Amino acid sequence: MNNTLKILSCYSADTAGVCSILYELGGMVVVHDASGCNSTYSTHDEPRWNKKPSNIFISALTERDAIMGNDAGFIENVSSAAKDLKPKFICICGSPMPALIGTDFTALAEEIEINTSIPCFSVATTGTYSYIQGAGEALLQYIKKFCIFKKKNHNTVNILGFTPLDFYINGQLERIVKLFADNGINVNFIGKYCEDILCASVNLVISQSGLKAAKYMWENYNIPYMCGIPIGEKLSELILKIQNIQSPTFIERNTEKSDLYIIGESIFSQSLSYAIELETGLKSGIIYPLENEGLKTAPADFTTESEEETENFLSLNAKKIIADPIYKNIAPKNAVFHDLPHFAFSGRCYEHIIPNLICNSNALKELIK
Amino acid sequence: MIKIAIYGKGGIGKSTVCSNISVALAKKGVKVMQIGCDPKADSTILLHKGEKLPSIMEEYTKKGTALSLDDIVFIGEEGVICCETGGPPPGTGCAGRGIINSLERLEKLSAYKIYKPDIVIFDVLGDVVCGGFSMPMRKGYAQKVYVVTSSEKMSRYACANISMALENFKGRGYAELGGYILNKSTSPSDRDSLNELCKDFNTQIIGEISYDPIIKSAEENDTTIIHSYPDTTVAEQFKNIAEKIYA
Numbered sequence: 001m002n003n004t005l006k007i008l009s010c011y012s013a014d015t016a017g018v019c020s021i022l023y024e025l026g027g028m029v030v031v032h033d034a035s036g037c038n039s040t041y042s043t044h045d046e047p048r049w050n051k052k053p054s055n056i057f058i059s060a061l062t063e064r065d066a067i068m069g070n071d072a073g074f075i076e077n078v079s080s081a082a083k084d085l086k087p088k089f090i091c092i093c094g095s096p097m098p099a100l101i102g103t104d105f106t107a108l109a110e111e112i113e114i115n116t117s118i119p120c121f122s123v124a125t126t127g128t129y130s131y132i133q134g135a136g137e138a139l140l141q142y143i144k145k146f147c148i149f150k151k152k153n154h155n156t157v158n159i160l161g162f163t164p165l166d167f168y169i170n171g172q173l174e175r176i177v178k179l180f181a182d183n184g185i186n187v188n189f190i191g192k193y194c195e196d197i198l199c200a201s202v203n204l205v206i207s208q209s210g211l212k213a214a215k216y217m218w219e220n221y222n223i224p225y226m227c228g229i230p231i232g233e234k235l236s237e238l239i240l241k242i243q244n245i246q247s248p249t250f251i252e253r254n255t256e257k258s259d260l261y262i263i264g265e266s267i268f269s270q271s272l273s274y275a276i277e278l279e280t281g282l283k284s285g286i287i288y289p290l291e292n293e294g295l296k297t298a299p300a301d302f303t304t305e306s307e308e309e310t311e312n313f314l315s316l317n318a319k320k321i322i323a324d325p326i327y328k329n330i331a332p333k334n335a336v337f338h339d340l341p342h343f344a345f346s347g348r349c350y351e352h353i354i355p356n357l358i359c360n361s362n363a364l365k366e367l368i369k
Numbered sequence: 370m371i372k373i374a375i376y377g378k379g380g381i382g383k384s385t386v387c388s389n390i391s392v393a394l395a396k397k398g399v400k401v402m403q404i405g406c407d408p409k410a411d412s413t414i415l416l417h418k419g420e421k422l423p424s425i426m427e428e429y430t431k432k433g434t435a436l437s438l439d440d441i442v443f444i445g446e447e448g449v450i451c452c453e454t455g456g457p458p459p460g461t462g463c464a465g466r467g468i469i470n471s472l473e474r475l476e477k478l479s480a481y482k483i484y485k486p487d488i489v490i491f492d493v494l495g496d497v498v499c500g501g502f503s504m505p506m507r508k509g510y511a512q513k514v515y516v517v518t519s520s521e522k523m524s525r526y527a528c529a530n531i532s533m534a535l536e537n538f539k540g541r542g543y544a545e546l547g548g549y550i551l552n553k554s555t556s557p558s559d560r561d562s563l564n565e566l567c568k569d570f571n572t573q574i575i576g577e578i579s580y581d582p583i584i585k586s587a588e589e590n591d592t593t594i595i596h597s598y599p600d601t602t603v604a605e606q607f608k609n610i611a612e613k614i615y616a
Binding site for chain 2 (some may be wrong): 068099102103104106
């Protein structure tokens with residue numbers, strides 16, 4: 001029962017990741033799931049729902065459809081809606097029920113594409129993994145399906161991995177874009193429909209959700225990538241050197257021991273930890289509750305999905321903690337706790353106090369005051 | 370790399386056929402990987418002197434994402450690479466999902482890239498009763514499906530069902546029907562009734578296994594015919610089938 005969450009919330013699911021990362025790309029996303037679940041993906045996990053329209057649907061899968069394997073009904077409904085809405089693309093993905101009955105989404109996507117003549121791809125979500133997996137796979141499939149290499153545009157950067165699940169919608173993305181624009185670097189892709197992703201000279205990966213796509217573009221198109229977020233001013237200056245990188249570049253911290261711990265999304269936490277070190281000299285460790293595959297971790301870091309292990313680790317090691325306020329419930333009573341809400345974890349509960357630390361050293365110092 | 374799947378009615382001798390084909394090919398220098406797709410996890414038992422291997426689902430339940438290929442892939446008789454998907458205990462859980470999860474896990478762990486088999490043989494439990502059991506015949510998995518059957522009515526019925534599923538999935542780029550393997554060792558069998566089925570599905574009997582007490586004897590001794598009785602007619606029949614499959 002190590003992975004039972006008794007007190008903590010769980011992170012948004014893979015399906016939410018798919019909907020979120022494709023939200024502004026002009027497509028139509030259909031989650032094969034029971035009716036009623038659409039509010040989770042398209043409103044609870046999506047702060048843009050009342051600001052920008054997006055085509056996100058649920059197939060309203062019934063028990064009878066599941067038992068009888070009614071693929072034909074799903075294909076017909078998706079095709080019919082797509083013919084009316086004429087989206088740029090269709091993405092279909094699954095939930096626990098289709099995962100159990102073994103729905104072949106690759107085959108269904110092919111049939112829908114033939115029916116509608118609209119590009120269709122699938123993401124094999126099950127609803128049981130984190131949003132990182134869904135978002136990461138959806139972005140990769142999108143790039144594979146649509147993006148073509150024409151010619152390399154020097155001095156251009158793609159920003160990979162933006163979703164409000166990690167960055168909310170309080171101007172963080174806009175500040176990253178402005179940082180590059182102010183320094184004469186063109187931003188090519190920020191999560192809006194773009195066929196020229198493969199023409200950028202470098203990729204900035206701002207969350208683990210963008211890493212799969214970055215790796216693919218490095219291995220197949222020789223586009224190097226840097227994992228990091230311009231938190232505070234000093235780290236922003238380092239990130240601006242992105243145009244000089246020739247190969248994958250990661251934040252490298254060497255924290256051996258610390259009583260300050262950060263809990264959160266892996267690339268965000270590494271960037272925050274490094275930014276704090278650059279600005280104040282304070283070293284910190286990280287607890288990774290989500291995927292950190294492919295990143296460079298420090299000796300003081302700890303990876304776990306388990307609430308029990310997190311609680312034990314904090315009680316033995318942490319005197320100061322930076323994390324979503326929900327973690328306060330398992331933090332040692334005498335630890336100093338700095339609130340850093342994470343939308344993918346606590347949703348709208350603390351959205352009004354999510355800080356914008358991008359290029360802002362004062363906000364960073366305020367956070368750890 | 371060739372990938373094939375062996376289907377057929379429960380108890381018809383799929384695992385015996387698979388294991389003997391695996392050893393016959395391995396003896397000729399072919400690198401074979403046999404993957405049992407059955408919660409009982411006993412497909413490769415004859416390749417391991419009766420010893421049951423830890424299954425993917427069993428190990429995945431214990432180790433989660435820390436699961437490695439060393440936990441689930443084992444080398445059996447004649448160097449055959451063996452693996453069992455396993456699944457839930459009888460009457461619980463979902464065996465079909467167990468197969469899906471296990472085969473996805475093998476892909477994720479790059480099993481085929483690391484072991485580089487010349488042929489992968491999926492030994493699949495029974496009939497195509499749900500989505501999970503169709504997994505080994507999907508695009509990217511087996512290119513051809515062979516059905517083990519006797520001429521007995523229920524066995525032909527299962528054989529027709531499997532053939533029908535392949536026919537229905539033609540448009541999806543699934544596996545093709547490679548042919549039938551007539552197993553005469555379980556019941557007295559004639560070719561005529563099976564020939565009729567061949568006509569219906571435009572396929573052929575690629576080989577047959579005769580009745581011979583040595584089959585039972587080899588099984589009792591937890592070994593293959595190819596190993597224990599290499600110079601017999603039955604061993605020759607297995608070798609012929611193996612050759613046709615790996616032509």
